Amino acid sequence: MKSLTATEVARNFSQVLDDLEESHEEVVIVRNHRMIARIIPEPEEQNALEVLGDLYRTLDDETADALAEAMRLDREGNAGTLTELRDPWDS
Incomplete structure (x- = not known):
């Protein structure tokens, strides 16, 4: 997890996105020493x-x-049916 200030992200947004795409590492945005947001890469x-x-x-x-x-x-x-499949959420 990478931590950047809001100012760093604002000034270098395109580069932040490029780095995120390449490293697949989430970015935490910090403002006034508090975490305010998180940018998370999409799964492959x-x-x-x-x-x-x-x-x-x-x-x-x-x-x-059965599946x-x-x-x-x-x-x-x-036409196969799936009625014989067990519902995994049914207890």
Whole structure:
């Protein structure tokens, strides 16, 4: 985390953004010795397959298998349903 004064940020805003983009390190803006704001870099872009892979790793085996089967059926043109999937938020 990098700390800059509000004056430094105002005078060098373009450079601050360039540094943020390159280093992916958040910047804390300080005014009168107090932290007043934070500039946080956007996470790197992910395609749908990467996002689904992250989700897939959080599922139990039974739910992951049911999801994979439903996706396979959908790709084959068969209308698969997801009713057999367990709701992870349902206790």
